[in-house]
Amino acid sequence: MPGFPKQNRLLNAREYQSVFDKPDLRLSHPNFLILCRINSQTSSRLGMVIAKKNLRLATQRNRVKRLIRETFRHQQHQFNHLDVIVLARRNLDTLDNPEIVKILNKQWKRIQKKLNPPSQTSEKPTARA
Structure with a gap:
C-alpha cells in the first residue's frame, strides 16, 4: 500500500508521552535518537521529533521526515506491535540522502536484532579425552 496511513503514525501527545x-528500547546515534515501546496495536507506529533548533530550514526538516517515513515503511513488517519515535540531532543537514538512508536502515536492523535476539544453537561442545 503506497503512502503512510494514520494507523502507522503516533498522532497525539498521549501516544508520544507513553x-x-x-521506552523499552533506546538507540543512540550521533545524528538520531530512537525510542521504542511495545504497543497493543496490530501494527508498528512511527512518530518524529525534528526540531527547528537542529534543522533550521523547513526543506531540510521535510526531507529528513520523508526519509525516516520511507525507510520505516520498508522495515515496519520486521517489528510489529512497536511504537517508534525518531528524534533528529544536530548536523543532520550536512548529510546527503543516501547517507541518511544508510544510517536509518542500520538503526532499524539494530532494533530488529534487539527485539529478536538470535536463538542459541543446540550444538554442544564435545569433550575431548
Whole structure:
C-alpha cells in the first residue's frame, strides 16, 4: 500500500508521552535518537521529533521526515506491535540522502536484532579425552 496511513503514525501527545516515559528500547546515534515501546496495536507506529533548533530550514526538516517515513515503511513488517519515535540531532543537514538512508536502515536492523535476539544453537561442545 503506497503512502503512510494514520494507523502507522503516533498522532497525539498521549501516544508520544507513553514512549518518552518508559521506552523499552533506546538507540543512540550521533545524528538520531530512537525510542521504542511495545504497543497493543496490530501494527508498528512511527512518530518524529525534528526540531527547528537542529534543522533550521523547513526543506531540510521535510526531507529528513520523508526519509525516516520511507525507510520505516520498508522495515515496519520486521517489528510489529512497536511504537517508534525518531528524534533528529544536530548536523543532520550536512548529510546527503543516501547517507541518511544508510544510517536509518542500520538503526532499524539494530532494533530488529534487539527485539529478536538470535536463538542459541543446540550444538554442544564435545569433550575431548
